[in-house]
Amino acid sequence: MSNPFITLNDVSIRLHDRILFDGLSWEMFGDQHWVVIGPNGSGKSTLMKALCGSIPIVQGKITYHFAQNDGHAAPQDRIAYVTFESQRAVLGDEAFYQERWNIGVNEDTLSVTDFLSESSIKQVNAFHVVESEADKEYDARRERVVEQLELQPLLNRSVVQLSNGERRKVTIARALLKQPKLLILDNPFAGLDERFRSKLAQNIHNLMQSEMRVIMVGTNRDEIPPSVTNILDLSFRAKREISLSWNEISRHNPSTSLRSAHAKRAPRNDMAGKLANLKLETQVSSRNVLVEMKNVNVAYNGTAILRQVNWTIRENERWALLGANGAGKTTLLSLILADNPQAYANDITLFGKRRGSGESIWEIKQHIGWVAPELQLYYPRNATCFDVVCSGWFDSVGLYRQCSPQQREIAESWLAKFGLGKHSATIFDQVAEGEQRLTLLARALVKNPILLVLDEPCQGLDTTNRDLILQAIDTSVSRENTSLIYVTHRADEMPQSITHVLRLSEGHVV
Numbered sequence: 456m457s458n459p460f461i462t463l464n465d466v467s468i469r470l471h472d473r474i475l476f477d478g479l480s481w482e483m484f485g486d487q488h489w490v491v492i493g494p495n496g497s498g499k500s501t502l503m504k505a506l507c508g509s510i511p512i513v514q515g516k517i518t519y520h521f522a523q524n525d526g527h528a529a530p531q532d533r534i535a536y537v538t539f540e541s542q543r544a545v546l547g548d549e550a551f552y553q554e555r556w557n558i559g560v561n562e563d564t565l566s567v568t569d570f571l572s573e574s575s576i577k578q579v580n581a582f583h584v585v586e587s588e589a590d591k592e593y594d595a596r597r598e599r600v601v602e603q604l605e606l607q608p609l610l611n612r613s614v615v616q617l618s619n620g621e622r623r624k625v626t627i628a629r630a631l632l633k634q635p636k637l638l639i640l641d642n643p644f645a646g647l648d649e650r651f652r653s654k655l656a657q658n659i660h661n662l663m664q665s666e667m668r669v670i671m672v673g674t675n676r677d678e679i680p681p682s683v684t685n686i687l688d689l690s691f692r693a694k695r696e697i698s699l700s701w702n703e704i705s706r707h708n709p710s711t712s713l714r715s716a717h718a719k720r721a722p723r724n725d726m727a728g729k730l731a732n733l734k735l736e737t738q739v740s741s742r743n744v745l746v747e748m749k750n751v752n753v754a755y756n757g758t759a760i761l762r763q764v765n766w767t768i769r770e771n772e773r774w775a776l777l778g779a780n781g782a783g784k785t786t787l788l789s790l791i792l793a794d795n796p797q798a799y800a801n802d803i804t805l806f807g808k809r810r811g812s813g814e815s816i817w818e819i820k821q822h823i824g825w826v827a828p829e830l831q832l833y834y835p836r837n838a839t840c841f842d843v844v845c846s847g848w849f850d851s852v853g854l855y856r857q858c859s860p861q862q863r864e865i866a867e868s869w870l871a872k873f874g875l876g877k878h879s880a881t882i883f884d885q886v887a888e889g890e891q892r893l894t895l896l897a898r899a900l901v902k903n904p905i906l907l908v909l910d911e912p913c914q915g916l917d918t919t920n921r922d923l924i925l926q927a928i929d930t931s932v933s934r935e936n937t938s939l940i941y942v943t944h945r946a947d948e949m950p951q952s953i954t955h956v957l958r959l960s961e962g963h964v965v
Contacts, residue, residue: 457486459520460668461506461637468498468513471885475501478515481687485521488669490679493689494917495889497510498908500538500671502689503639506670507536518867521636521668535630538641539888539915542622542832554615556786564613567606567625571597576632583928593632600628603658605651608781616755619828619911620646620780620944627655631662638662641672642888645914646828648779648944656680674889674917676947742770745822745906745938746791749802753786753795753962760786773932773939773952778959785827786961788908791940793819820850824899828911831891835881840894841879844869847898849895862901869897871924888915896924900931907932908940913948925950 461483467477475498483489491499504510506517508531519618522530554564562867569575573593591847601607604624609617617625623646631637640659644652656678663669663682673685679686746768753761761783768774778784779923789795790803801810804821808814836864842854844866849856858866870876873893878886883894896912909928913921929952941950958965 457484459483459518460485460487461520464516464518464519466505466517466771467513468501468510469513470498470501470510471666475511476505480515483670483685485668487684488663489671489681489685489687490683491670491672491679491687491689492675495674495915495920496887497689499689500641500888503536503641503670503672504536506637506639507531507534509536512587516705521599533636534639535633535635535637536639536641537626537630537643538639539623539645541626542829544878556789556797564615566610567612567614567617568610570614570625571606571610571628571632573597585883596634597632600631601827604628605654606763611756618646618780618785619914620648620651622829623647624651624780635667637668637670639670639672642674642677642915643671644673644677646780646911646944651780652678652944674915674923676916676918725895742772743807744769744804745806747804748790751787751790751801751803753783753790753801755798760962764959764962764964766957766964768906768938770936770938773950774941774954774955774957775949775953776940776942776957776959780944781961782959783962784959787909788910788940788942791906792823792908817850821902822904823850823906823908824902824904825850825908826892826895826899826912827912828914830895831883835885838883839880840870840875840883840886840890841866843883844897844901847897847901866897866901869901870894872927873897889920892916893920893924896927900927905936906938906940910942912941913943913945921948928952 459482463479463481466476466479467474468479491502493499501510505512508529519530519533522533529757541567573590601610604627605625606628609621610627614622614625623643627640627643630640643655643659647655659669659671660680660682663680671677671680744767746766746896748764748766751761751764751766752759764787765781766787776784776787786795790798790801791805793805793810798810805814805819808818829842830852835853838853839848845858845862846852846854848862848866867876867879870879873896875886875890875893875897878890878894886894892912892915896909899907899909907928912928913924916924925948928939928941928950931937932950932952939950939952941953943949
């Protein structure tokens with residue numbers, strides 16, 4: 456019975472060289488909150504970008520009823536869109552992956568406090584002198600958002616230093632501080648630990664009780680808050696045409712319908728229960744040691760990140776590395792990947808060589824295949840999927856060397872194994888987030904490493920692609936002498952081949 460909020464009338468959307476939506480008509484009303492779900496590559500993010508005006512429509516009309524006569528230059532100014540890609544804008548095009556571990560290399564890095572300041576949110580030009588009315592409630596609103604998202608410990612840190620999950624929290628906070636009429640959250644739970652996912656779901660539920668309207672975008676494995684009223688389900692038909700269907704959820708009891716629908720899509724995410732069923736190896740192995748850490752400590756600006764960590768990894772051991780956001784997992788991995796210079800101040804031996812004994816970074820990396828959740832943010836914008844896979848031969852973020860014919864053939868075969876052969880020449884930025892994850896896993900596997908370091912490789916993937924990645928991991932590590940370090944926050948992403956578990960809490964091994 457409410458008024459229209461957004462109307463799409465006979466809209467067609469072009470993405471690069473193809474039409475993803477042809478003649479789409481859809482309407483959102485002022486008392487509705489929507490979830491948009493579908494497989495990777497189904498066009499979810501493309502549709503949201505069209506709503507935000509970042510992708511032009513080639514036919515039809517989008518009417519923003521909520522923005523009529525509100526004084527803003529463009530209705531898209533009243534929309535906040537939080538997506539994984541928005542982290543690239545935070546980092547900037549000049550950022551490099553190792554910058555996080557080389558504090559002081561760039562003295563102009565932005566702090567979280569500055570990033571969430573009123574002038575930054577409103578994009579005030581410091582050199583433009585103009586009379587403006589201060590927002591008297593901004594500080595109180597910011598304090599409220601910081602408390603809700605548990606950002607207080609992060610305020611004095613640089614955004615470059617943040618982990619993937621921490622940066623996601625900060626970008627959500629920034630969107631909320633804009634006070635949008637419409638908030639679009641694309642995969643908001645990705646990269647967050649189990650406890651905070653539950654807290655964020657409650658925060659989103661609370662937002663839906665306000666005047667702000669919410670659209671959530673995700674895969675068929677994501678949580679759906681009980682205040683959602685409608686689902687837009689995007690699925691493939693033959694010839695990759697898009698099929699649209701939407702079901703209005705009963706406004707009288709929406710939580711029942713949504714929870715039963717969600718139960719059919721994803722298993723219960725119970726990490727403790729999953730680990731209890733693992734058959735863990737407890738005996739000390741006589742196999743060769745790949746990684747050995749003794750009383751390792753890492754600190755930045757007087758804050759301890761890792762404290763007295765002891766860890767030994769041997770051939771053919773498959774470790775799950777677990778812990779909440781900010782526990783120190785990514786810092787621990789950076790020592791193994793030879794990216795963190797604080798390794799030289801610690802007792803760390805990698806592949807038989809003590810760090811600081813004359814070994815090169817590249818000698819260490821040649822033994823390792825690696826996936827990180829934010830790795831794609833650092834690739835050159837003109838890199839193709841084939842370039843990304845081939846860069847795995849040289850452990851570079853970008854392809855700067857010529858591959859041999861044999862290396863090219865192996866790279867193409869890995870793309871084909873993951874169903875990405877058709878995207879070999881496609882610009883990496885132009886494929887869906889899930890397809891980017893698969894491409895990065897192919898990059899990690901291309902040189903047949905003896906140690907796989909996989910940091911949330913299933914993040915943002917639907918059930919089909921998650922299963923494909925887990926099967927590829929289990930198959931790869933089943934080879935003799937292949938070891939694994941695997942990071943995840945979700946029980947439904949745990950490979951069957953895990954044999955050992957290391958859990959961190961506030962930098963300690965627990």
